Amino acid sequence: xxxxxxxxxxxxxxxxxxxxxxxxxxxxxxxxxxxxxxxxxxxxxxxxxxxxxxxxxxxxxxxxxxxxxxxxx
Numbered sequence: 687x688x689x690x691x692x693x694x695x696x697x698x699x700x701x702x703x704x705x706x707x708x709x710x711x712x713x714x715x716x717x718x719x720x721x722x723x724x725x726x727x728x729x730x731x732x733x734x735x736x737x738x739x740x741x742x743x744x745x746x747x748x749x750x751x752x753x754x755x756x757x758x759x
């Protein structure tokens with residue numbers, strides 16, 4: 687892992703730590719980077735899902751009702 691020195695707004699970092707529930711600056715910045723990457727990749731993933739073609743046997747698959755009694759246990 688590379689060591690990088692950057693200037694970060696202390697108030698923004700404090701707010702990010704509070705919102706993320708992180709305790710260290712490193713953990714906060716790492717989470718912020720991973721979140722940014724995931725958010726920016728999400729539209730492409732949605733487009734792949736939307737554009738997917740299904741075989742007739744996948745579309746006509748039987749529906750299984752959830753066991754509502756199991757949720758109450």
